[in-house]
Amino acid sequence: MEELDVATEAAVALGATLAEHQPAPEQWRVLLDPVGHPFCLTGVRPD
Numbered sequence: 001m002e003e004l005d006v007a008t009e010a011a012v013a014l015g016a017t018l019a020e021h022q023p024a025p026e027q028w029r030v031l032l033d034p035v036g037h038p039f040c041l042t043g044v045r046p047d
Contacts, residue, residue: 001027004029004041004043007043012031016032016033016034017032019032028041028042
């Protein structure tokens, strides 16, 4: 999913880090903010 890769790269450029464990990397990316709080990015759409 190209848009997920682009969004992940942008988040990392802003200071996030990719979490070690990625349960479904084709659908979700788990990242950590600079303080260490986890958040997810996804390209999955509800439709």
